[in-house]
Amino acid sequence: MALDEHSLLRENIPAYALGALDAEDIRALEVHLQTCESCRAELADYRFVSDNLLSAIPPAQPSPALRKRLQSHLPSAQKTTRPRFIWSFSRLAMGGALALLFVMNLFSFAQMRALQRQQLSVQRQLQNNQAALAMLSYPGTEALAIAAGNISGTVLLDRDRNSAALVVWNLPELSEEQTYQIWLIEADEDRVSAGLFRPQADLPYTTQPVFSSQSISNFVGIGVTVEPSGGSEQPTGPRIFKVDF
Amino acid sequence: MTTPDDVELVTRVANGEERAFLMLYDRHVGRVHALTLRILNNPMLAEEATQDTFLKLWGRARLYLNERGPLLLWLLTIARRTALDRLRLEARRPMLSDANDPEDSWDLIPDLNTLPEESRWRSLYFAVQSLQPDHRQVIDLAYYQGMSQSEIAEVLGWPLGTVKSRLRAAMEHLREKWNEE
Numbered sequence: 128m129a130l131d132e133h134s135l136l137r138e139n140i141p142a143y144a145l146g147a148l149d150a151e152d153i154r155a156l157e158v159h160l161q162t163c164e165s166c167r168a169e170l171a172d173y174r175f176v177s178d179n180l181l182s183a184i185p186p187a188q189p190s191p192a193l194r195k196r197l198q199s200h201l202p203s204a205q206k207t208t209r210p211r212f213i214w215s216f217s218r219l220a221m222g223g224a225l226a227l228l229f230v231m232n233l234f235s236f237a238q239m240r241a242l243q244r245q246q247l248s249v250q251r252q253l254q255n256n257q258a259a260l261a262m263l264s265y266p267g268t269e270a271l272a273i274a275a276g277n278i279s280g281t282v283l284l285d286r287d288r289n290s291a292a293l294v295v296w297n298l299p300e301l302s303e304e305q306t307y308q309i310w311l312i313e314a315d316e317d318r319v320s321a322g323l324f325r326p327q328a329d330l331p332y333t334t335q336p337v338f339s340s341q342s343i344s345n346f347v348g349i350g351v352t353v354e355p356s357g358g359s360e361q362p363t364g365p366r367i368f369k370v371d372f
Numbered sequence: 373m374t375t376p377d378d379v380e381l382v383t384r385v386a387n388g389e390e391r392a393f394l395m396l397y398d399r400h401v402g403r404v405h406a407l408t409l410r411i412l413n414n415p416m417l418a419e420e421a422t423q424d425t426f427l428k429l430w431g432r433a434r435l436y437l438n439e440r441g442p443l444l445l446w447l448l449t450i451a452r453r454t455a456l457d458r459l460r461l462e463a464r465r466p467m468l469s470d471a472n473d474p475e476d477s478w479d480l481i482p483d484l485n486t487l488p489e490e491s492r493w494r495s496l497y498f499a500v501q502s503l504q505p506d507h508r509q510v511i512d513l514a515y516y517q518g519m520s521q522s523e524i525a526e527v528l529g530w531p532l533g534t535v536k537s538r539l540r541a542a543m544e545h546l547r548e549k550w551n552e553e
Contacts, residue, residue, distance in 0.1 A: 141543035142521055147514035149522050176546045180515050181448035183496035184410050186402030189419045197397065197426055201390045314435035315446065316453030347432055
């Protein structure tokens, strides 16, 4: 690599460590970091600085009520009030998702006849639905509700088979320059891309498998944002919804 | 009886022990809340972000890896991301009046009743305070408001190259300062 290019990329390391590097510069630096030991060492130095910035603030105590609110979320406070509700909600969500997917499959077949030109994309949608239906037949599949304003649906999650799928209603249409991007959320809030998709034309819902090279159990949630066509390294656009596992 | 350290407590939290969780809350809530308040600049939203951070600790304690750093750093990283997510959700980009006067941004004067465990944040705090005002400003917008360099240039009306050079200079200053310690 030319010295000048190395110097230019090296200048971006402080901003990268702060999370302030613009999206278009991130990829080039990350590729460079894979092969440049001195830049990796420098990044470690600047990460030390950004870690310190987390602590460079005088402590501030919240109101005492916050501790009580937190305690009310712990299992011992909920045993008397919520277990039955949680159980029944989960079963209801599963049943609702089954009914929903059954109706959606019928709808897909009707669309296939009428929309010959879109046969390929509808077939893909159907496959996604079937994958989701197959997931529902597994006893270990969890159905987590999506609720964000007008947008609703279900996250199907099978940790044993390391698979997941989204069934989302009322997703707004996007311009040609935009795409929806799925993010799996790690425990430290880092996001890992799990695929791009666009709403199926003329269908009110979208079924989309979630792709992950890692174990789904490594993640604590899932979200969808609007990103530029081709996707982003990290979320940059508005969040459509987020669901905790 | 010795006081359990963070690693022992987080292991107990992972096993569902609520008392250990509340001990960690009492130990670290001041630092976590200071950060969420610094980012959100709103006591009510900051308390919600602080609550979310500790609920994530409760739900994810088994995922904490001691070899990747101290628990407090992990908690603060989660708190920062949680607060920045909330900031984005609220579409509350900082007003110029908040961001343009760096002196106002760092006007909290620490309690002079210095305790031994406070020496670290105090030294970090004063290192940041020793930055030139315009350098402190870009650090503030980048790290505590989650802005990219282009967004900072737009908000402040500075050329992008100026933002980049000031951010680099500020980070270099802090690196030298903190490496001396």
